[in-house]
Amino acid sequence: MKQVTLLGATGSIGLQTIDVIREHPELFSLFAIAFGKNTEKALPIIHEFQPKYIVVDDESARDKIIHHISYNPTILVGSEAMSDIASHPDVDIVVNAVLGSVGLDATLEAIRAKKQLAFANKETLVTAGHIVMKEARQNGVELLPVDSEHSAIHQCLRGGKAEEVKRIIVTASGGSFRDRTRDELKDVTVQDALNHPNWSMGAKITIDSATMMNKGLEVIEAHWLFNIPYERIDVVLHKESVIHSMVEFQDNNVMAQLGTPDMRVPIQYALTYPDRIEFPAGKGLNLMKMGKLHFSEMSFERFPCLKMAYEAGKTGGTLPAVLNAANEEAVHLFLQNRISFLQIEEFIQRAMDEHEVIQKPDLETIKEIDGWARRQVKSYVN
Numbered sequence: 001m002k003q004v005t006l007l008g009a010t011g012s013i014g015l016q017t018i019d020v021i022r023e024h025p026e027l028f029s030l031f032a033i034a035f036g037k038n039t040e041k042a043l044p045i046i047h048e049f050q051p052k053y054i055v056v057d058d059e060s061a062r063d064k065i066i067h068h069i070s071y072n073p074t075i076l077v078g079s080e081a082m083s084d085i086a087s088h089p090d091v092d093i094v095v096n097a098v099l100g101s102v103g104l105d106a107t108l109e110a111i112r113a114k115k116q117l118a119f120a121n122k123e124t125l126v127t128a129g130h131i132v133m134k135e136a137r138q139n140g141v142e143l144l145p146v147d148s149e150h151s152a153i154h155q156c157l158r159g160g161k162a163e164e165v166k167r168i169i170v171t172a173s174g175g176s177f178r179d180r181t182r183d184e185l186k187d188v189t190v191q192d193a194l195n196h197p198n199w200s201m202g203a204k205i206t207i208d209s210a211t212m213m214n215k216g217l218e219v220i221e222a223h224w225l226f227n228i229p230y231e232r233i234d235v236v237l238h239k240e241s242v243i244h245s246m247v248e249f250q251d252n253n254v255m256a257q258l259g260t261p262d263m264r265v266p267i268q269y270a271l272t273y274p275d276r277i278e279f280p281a282g283k284g285l286n287l288m289k290m291g292k293l294h295f296s297e298m299s300f301e302r303f304p305c306l307k308m309a310y311e312a313g314k315t316g317g318t319l320p321a322v323l324n325a326a327n328e329e330a331v332h333l334f335l336q337n338r339i340s341f342l343q344i345e346e347f348i349q350r351a352m353d354e355h356e357v358i359q360k361p362d363l364e365t366i367k368e369i370d371g372w373a374r375r376q377v378k379s380y381v382n
């Protein structure tokens with residue numbers, strides 16, 4: 001029986017991880033959970049699985065749950081406690097499904113404690129990929145991707161050697177506004193942007209899909225996970241999200257991974273790796289029913305966020321941390337109806353332009369710059 005720590009239990013990936021654990025009670029036990037503020041979603045999980053440790057973001061969340069619990073878990077508050085449950089000696093697998101760069105310390109602690117790490121928290125790798133991957137190498141830990149594209153690439157690479165890879169082809173659905181021109185983006189609403197054509201996901205990543213920043217973050221994530229230079233990572237528009245990504249090898253063979261848009265599939269893959277087991281609650285892919293699959297060229301003019309991400313990734317140093325933090329803050333402001341959709345990209349570009357890049361930053365510098373970028377973006381609104 002594997003003991004699991006689930007960070008971000010109340011989110012979209014968190015709840016789908018719970019589904020996978022529920023399907024396989026003989027394999028997985030929920031040892032610890034962390035979440036932010038959503039006590040309504042947390043309480044049913046706590047009642048059903050009775051995790052030994054519960055970590056919440058602040059005191060008010062703890063006060064809301066404490067009188068509804070009928071056993072004696074340890075309840076802790078704050079990000080340090082999140083690192084503690086990610087590195088607890090009794091834990092076998094850590095699922096990092098927290099949103100944003102706030103997941104960074106817990107990722108590093110899980111790696112240092114040599115845990116099997118099922119990894120959804122892409123912002124961590126964008127912000128501090130060089131530090132995370134160095135720790136992973138030193139501790140002999142492989143990050144098992146949960147992100148559907150990276151799970152696809154991981155599966156395509158199985159048995160292959162990195163030097164045999166010609167390029168990675170990451171597929172992009174195009175997001176909520178894929179059929180609109182830039183002119184048609186001026187007055188779009190939050191509600192419009194949250195309407196992803198294929199996937200049901202958390203709010204922030206759904207907005208990232210609409211701006212194409214999600215793909216930008218994923219290009220940087222792929223660079224770090226698979227050690228591939230940016231020049232050999234391409235993005236192609238594929239509106240059905242059936243091919244989750246592809247790998248082209250030196251001999252022109254192309255491996256693709258296909259499946260229904262169901263995140264429980266890559267989550268289970270990361271939990272059971274290197275084995276594959278049944279997932280009775282899922283549906284198989286029916287290509288006859290789909291009929292056709294479509295592909296078209298990506299445009300940096302239509303989707304400038306992708307261009308910014310390539311630029312940040314290639315420049316390296318602190319620029320990806322600025323890209324990520326500025327994006328997190330701008331998306332937050334858009335979700336609060338305080339800025340327009342097109343101001344998201346405008347604010348990210350401005351923060352990047354105002355930043356003087358520091359190469360090979362340490363963790364402290366990264367955190368400082370992350371804070372700086374967030375303050376800059378907030379200041380653009382006033």
Ligand SMILES: NC(=O)C1=CN([C@@H]2O[C@H](COP(=O)(O)OP(=O)(O)OC[C@H]3O[C@@H](n4cnc5c(N)ncnc54)[C@H](OP(=O)(O)O)[C@@H]3O)[C@@H](O)[C@H]2O)C=CC1
Nearest residue numbers: 008010011012013035036037038098099120121122201202
């Ligand atoms: N959703 C998807 O299908 C996919 C998501 N991903 C990645 O997975 C990650 C999670 O995404 P998603 O599930 O959509 O996001 P959600 O917004 O749905 O969930 C985020 C989770 O993180 C928790 N959280 C946020 N801040 C804190 C904090 N300071 N301390 C502790 N917990 C915190 C939230 O708690 P609470 O809500 O209780 O405040 C919630 O449980 C992201 O990095 C995303 O890019 C990747 C591929 C697909």
Ligand SMILES: CC(=O)[C@@H](O)[C@H](O)COP(=O)(O)O
Nearest residue numbers: 147148172173174175209214
């Ligand atoms: C499910 C998943 O992994 C998301 O990151 C998804 O890929 C978003 O789709 P697009 O960014 O391609 O719209």
Ligand SMILES: [Mn+2]
Nearest residue numbers: 147148149218
């Ligand atoms: Mn993805």
